[in-house]
Amino acid sequence: MNTKGDLKIYQENFVSIVEINRAPNNHFDYQLIGEIADIYEELDTNKECRAIVLCSEGKHFCAGANFDQDRDMHDKKDPYEELYKQAVRLFKTKKPVIAAVQGGAIGGGLGLALSADFRVGCNESRFSANFAKLGFHQGFGTSVTLPRVIGIQHSSDMLLTARRVKGDEAMQMGLIDKLVDIKEVRSEAISMANGITNSAPLAVESIRATLREGLAEQVEKVVGHELEEQMRLQKTSDFKEGVKSTLERREANFKGE
Numbered sequence: 001m002n003t004k005g006d007l008k009i010y011q012e013n014f015v016s017i018v019e020i021n022r023a024p025n026n027h028f029d030y031q032l033i034g035e036i037a038d039i040y041e042e043l044d045t046n047k048e049c050r051a052i053v054l055c056s057e058g059k060h061f062c063a064g065a066n067f068d069q070d071r072d073m074h075d076k077k078d079p080y081e082e083l084y085k086q087a088v089r090l091f092k093t094k095k096p097v098i099a100a101v102q103g104g105a106i107g108g109g110l111g112l113a114l115s116a117d118f119r120v121g122c123n124e125s126r127f128s129a130n131f132a133k134l135g136f137h138q139g140f141g142t143s144v145t146l147p148r149v150i151g152i153q154h155s156s157d158m159l160l161t162a163r164r165v166k167g168d169e170a171m172q173m174g175l176i177d178k179l180v181d182i183k184e185v186r187s188e189a190i191s192m193a194n195g196i197t198n199s200a201p202l203a204v205e206s207i208r209a210t211l212r213e214g215l216a217e218q219v220e221k222v223v224g225h226e227l228e229e230q231m232r233l234q235k236t237s238d239f240k241e242g243v244k245s246t247l248e249r250r251e252a253n254f255k256g257e
Contacts (some may be wrong), residue, residue, distance in 0.1 A: 111140025
């Protein structure tokens with residue numbers, strides 16, 4: 001086992017397991033995403049790695065940003081720019097990734113799950129593009145990756161209502177590829193990865209590159225627009241109300257201003 005920041009990295013045969021250790025909620029920031037990107041890039045040069053499982057220790061896969069610790073989200077362009085710069089790196093690496101989603105994948109956490117090639121979930125999984133409930137625009141390239149996986153109609157529904165999608169519905173709409181018992185989420189993700197490693201590694205990388213051709217460039221382009229919209233909307237009263245109501249666990253009273 002190796003460690004890097006809040007990550008633990010295990011090797012099982014030709015599968016590299018990258019585990020996030022910020023339990024219980026595994027909130028993300030640009031440092032964490034940068035650490036994941038660093039590991040992915042290192043594994044690209046490791047012949048012992050033919051597939052990656054991204055998982056986390058705790059209740060949730062990744063519950064998004066930590067608004068409770070970072071209540072003043074205004075005028076913080078640099079951290080967001082750095083976050084999205086690191087996020088784009090996830091899409092430029094070569095090895096296939098399976099995300100094991102045992103709980104919530106919320107906001108940017110959904111974006112992280114969508115950076116993977118496949119997702120394994122359970123009935124306890126919760127997926128939410130909760131940006132509109134916070135009064136701002138989606139980020140992490142979700143504008144591209146979510147429609148790519150589930151189509152424009154399902155994406156519009158998730159983004160405009162900001163509702164939480166449970167595991168069984170996520171399976172029906174194609175947001176997850178396997179639905180298993182919560183105790184089997186990680187092992188099933190590893191099993192999927194092992195299925196990939198049985199194929200010729202150079203062929204896998206070549207096929208994956210063809211299927212994802214242009215994706216990194218699309219994400220890199222869209223995160224610039226997402227950032228501009230986020231910074232614009234974070235100056236509104238609705239954003240302040242969205243964050244406040246989320247922390248207070250109540251319905252927001254949006255004014256459209």
